[in-house]
Amino acid sequence: MAANTGDRRGEVREFLTSRRARLSPQQAGLAAFGDNRRVPGLRREEVAALAGVSIAYYTRLERGNLVGVSESVLNAIAGALHLDDAERDHLSDLARAANVTASTRSRAGTARTRVPAGIQQVLDAITDAPADVRNGRRDILASNRLARALYSEIHAETIRPPNVARFTFLNPRARDFFVDWHTAANDIVASLRIEAGRHPYDKPLSDLVGELSTRSDEFRTRWASHNVRHHTAGTKKMHHPIVGEIELAYQVLVLPGDVGMNLNVYTAEPDSPAQEALRFLASWADGHLPSGGNTLPLEVDQADEGSRTAKP
Numbered sequence: 001m002a003a004n005t006g007d008r009r010g011e012v013r014e015f016l017t018s019r020r021a022r023l024s025p026q027q028a029g030l031a032a033f034g035d036n037r038r039v040p041g042l043r044r045e046e047v048a049a050l051a052g053v054s055i056a057y058y059t060r061l062e063r064g065n066l067v068g069v070s071e072s073v074l075n076a077i078a079g080a081l082h083l084d085d086a087e088r089d090h091l092s093d094l095a096r097a098a099n100v101t102a103s104t105r106s107r108a109g110t111a112r113t114r115v116p117a118g119i120q121q122v123l124d125a126i127t128d129a130p131a132d133v134r135n136g137r138r139d140i141l142a143s144n145r146l147a148r149a150l151y152s153e154i155h156a157e158t159i160r161p162p163n164v165a166r167f168t169f170l171n172p173r174a175r176d177f178f179v180d181w182h183t184a185a186n187d188i189v190a191s192l193r194i195e196a197g198r199h200p201y202d203k204p205l206s207d208l209v210g211e212l213s214t215r216s217d218e219f220r221t222r223w224a225s226h227n228v229r230h231h232t233a234g235t236k237k238m239h240h241p242i243v244g245e246i247e248l249a250y251q252v253l254v255l256p257g258d259v260g261m262n263l264n265v266y267t268a269e270p271d272s273p274a275q276e277a278l279r280f281l282a283s284w285a286d287g288h289l290p291s292g293g294n295t296l297p298l299e300v301d302q303a304d305e306g307s308r309t310a311k312p
Contacts (some may be wrong), residue, residue, distance in 0.1 A: 009063070010064065011094060011197065011200065012062075012094050013062060014226055015091070016061065016077075017190045018228075020041050020044070020062075020081060021040045021041040021042075022040075022041050022059045023041050023042050028050060028082070030046060030050075040297070044059055045169045047080050050079075050080035051073070051076040052076055053281060058077070060071075065098070066099075066124040069098075071092075074088075074091055085230065086194065090193070090194055093194070095105055097197070100201075114134065114141070114298060114304070115142045115261060116255065122141055123147075124144050124145070126146075126207060127146070128146075128282075129146065130143075130147035130149075130265065130266040130267075131144050131146070131266070132263075132264050132277070134164070134261065134262055135262075136191075136192075136195035136202075136205070136262075137165070138188060138191065139163050140155070140161055140163070143155075145285050145286075145289055148285065149281045149284060149285035149289060150266065150281060152240075152242075152289075153167070153171075153173055153174075153177050154167045155239075164188060165189075165208065165212060166211075168181075168185055169216040169218060170212070170216060176239055177236060177238055177240070178237075179239055180237060181264075185218060185219075185238075186229075189219065189227070191229070191231055192205070192209065192223075193226060194229075194230075196209065197205075197228070231252060233236055233250065233251050234249070234250060235249050235250070236248055246274050246278075248266040248267060248275075249266070249267050249269075250264060250266045250267075251267075
């Protein structure tokens with residue numbers, strides 16, 4: 001298991017091997033002869049044939065060497081392995097990381113910890129829906145009052161900034177808070193896998209994965225599966241200590257600019273019990289939460305070609 005997100009070859013090897021193992025010859029449209037197959041799923045030579053590359057070349061790729069691989073070959077491999085959109089993007093991220101030179105590795109990307117100036121005002125202007133900003137490590141960097149009330153269990157964590165993954169796997173209260181804890185756990189690991197593919201040299205991310213792998217068997221098992229998934233919309237059902245069970249729809253919006261952050265907004269159906277619960281939660285927050293946000297402004301690094309980067 002490549003727990004270290006910087007283990008690029010290991011990440012590639014385990015991802016491709018796991019995708020090959022889950023695909024049967026029948027699913028791939030191949031005839032299966034006999035039942036004496038010594039490997040689960042497809043053989044390497046079968047993937048190579050389906051992708052239209054030599055066995056030696058595919059073997060090189062599966063051993064973790066994606067240096068110089070073309071987009072057309074990546075697409076052929078993705079098609080042969082029946083990868084979905086998230087898995088295709090992940091494979092492209094792994095290939096992109098493989099071609100990062102030593103001189104640019106330090107600039108290959110790290111999840112930000114400071115949000116752009118003015119974002120807190122935007123969040124505070126959203127008064128009827130919980131909204132917050134998170135980076136790829138799932139640190140909660142800024143929230144409006146209703147989001148702080150909704151996720152009060154996570155904001156009570158002593159490590160700052162509060163981190164959804166750490167709460168999910170290391171805080172026993174998470175299993176009560178998330179009504180479907182197993183789905184929440186699968187989703188958070190799948191999203192961290194995507195982030196690890198995008199930013200394999202992000203040391204805080206590697207440290208987080210190492211901590212969770214060491215302290216949680218549930219995380220370690222899920223991390224080893226190499227599943228990836230996009231989470232841009234859906235529903236979440238939570239059991240809140242103040243309002244009880246509440247189900248909300250969510251939308252994840254990418255903030256403009258190269259800041260690597262997402263805006264998460266949670267909404268309830270009009271005139272629904274969930275909307276009534278949010279109103280009650282807002283009233284509770286007015287009497288129990290301090291005013292002001294929990295955000296730090298993003299500073300501009302003038303040396304970074306004019307792009308916005310975070311200063312710790």
